[in-house]
Amino acid sequence: MVEQAGGVLKTNYRFNSGFFEGCIRSIDSDSPELVGQEAVIAGDIRKKLEVQDRVVLVDLGAMFAASSFVIAKHFEPEIITGRITVVASNREKFNPEVPIDAAKETAHWNKHQPIYPDMPTLEFIKRNLVLVRFANDIDSSHLYQELHLRNIGSADIIHENFGGLFHVPVTNGRNALNGVIRALKSGGILFTTETPCSDTQKYGDSVDIDLIPDEEYYRGGPGYRRYRKK
Numbered sequence: 001m002v003e004q005a006g007g008v009l010k011t012n013y014r015f016n017s018g019f020f021e022g023c024i025r026s027i028d029s030d031s032p033e034l035v036g037q038e039a040v041i042a043g044d045i046r047k048k049l050e051v052q053d054r055v056v057l058v059d060l061g062a063m064f065a066a067s068s069f070v071i072a073k074h075f076e077p078e079i080i081t082g083r084i085t086v087v088a089s090n091r092e093k094f095n096p097e098v099p100i101d102a103a104k105e106t107a108h109w110n111k112h113q114p115i116y117p118d119m120p121t122l123e124f125i126k127r128n129l130v131l132v133r134f135a136n137d138i139d140s141s142h143l144y145q146e147l148h149l150r151n152i153g154s155a156d157i158i159h160e161n162f163g164g165l166f167h168v169p170v171t172n173g174r175n176a177l178n179g180v181i182r183a184l185k186s187g188g189i190l191f192t193t194e195t196p197c198s199d200t201q202k203y204g205d206s207v208d209i210d211l212i213p214d215e216e217y218y219r220g221g222p223g224y225r226r227y228r229k230k
Contacts, residue, residue, distance in 0.1 A: 034070065034071075034074055037159075037191065037224050038070055038071060038074075040191075040224075040226075041057070041071065041157060041159060041191060042071060042074060042075070044157055044189055045057065045071075045075065045084065045156075045157065048156055048157075049078070049083060049084075052156075053083065054082065054083055054084070054085070055083065055084050055085070055156045055157070056084075056085045056087065056147075056152055056153065056154070056155045056156050056157070057071065057084065057085070057086050057087070057155070057156065057157045057158075057159070058087045058089070058143070058147070058155040058157070058158045058159070058183065059071075059086065059087065059088045059089065059159050060089050060140060060143075060158060060159065060160045060180070068086055068088035068125075068129055071086060072086045072124070072125075072128055072129055073124065076124075076128065079128045080128070085130060085152055086128070086129050086130065087129070087130045087131075087132060087147065087150075087152065087155070088125075088129050088130070088131055088132070089131075089132045089133070089134050089140075089143075130150060130152065132146050139176060139179075140176045140177075140179050140180050141172070141175045141176045141178070141179035142179060143179045143180055143182075143183040144179060144182040144183040147183055154183055154184060154185040154188070155183050155184050155185065155188055156184075156185055156188050156189070157188065157189045157190075157191070158180060158183065158184055158188070158189070158190050158191070159191045159192075160180075160190070160191065160192040160193065160194065173202035173203050173204075174202075174203050174204045177196050177202075177203050177209065178209075181209060181210055181211065181229060184229045185229065186229055186230065187228060187229060188228070188229045189214075189226060189227070189228055189229075190211065190226070190227040190228075190229070191224055191225070191226055192224070192225055192227070193224055193225070194225075195225065196209060196211060196227075197209065197211060197213060197227075210229055210230045211227040211228070211229060211230070212227060212228045212229075212230060213225060213226075213227055214226040214227060214228050
């Protein structure tokens, strides 16, 4: 989509996956603007950086070239100095070293116009993000183990993209949720469109799951909820 703005042609691109579903944003530099849930999560990252030396953000089900990249690019100086670690998972059946394939696959299923990463973007992703592929029996129930195998430690913030990725590809949603909760630090933040405290069909009857509902956000569709780990 091309718009006329002050006599200058401006191209708007649609991110088909990421922190803000269906969002259309303008990209006029190598630093994408923060919108919707991205801005909220970035605010929480900044607050944590004020009181601790390092922050670990985990983005579940990310399309590497969209959601994780936006936050990582915004905080590039802090990532380079080691103050922020961004972990991006992906459920598409592609080699995680080739994010553009994941972008194409997601675009195929969502029928939206994606932004395919160029080579500088791909190099940034490979250099600055920790990539975890959810495939071959590795899924969100293994998140704690995956983080510690990479010497990252537990997460300060976990963001679940639209789609209920706690239970993909596993069929036991309770085990997947427990894996996500275990991967969070005490006081850590979980952003999700899921309702784990009340969705007994997916997560079982017990509501004692060490999560405290904190606040709700609505961003152009399903409600994002923020939970804190007890």
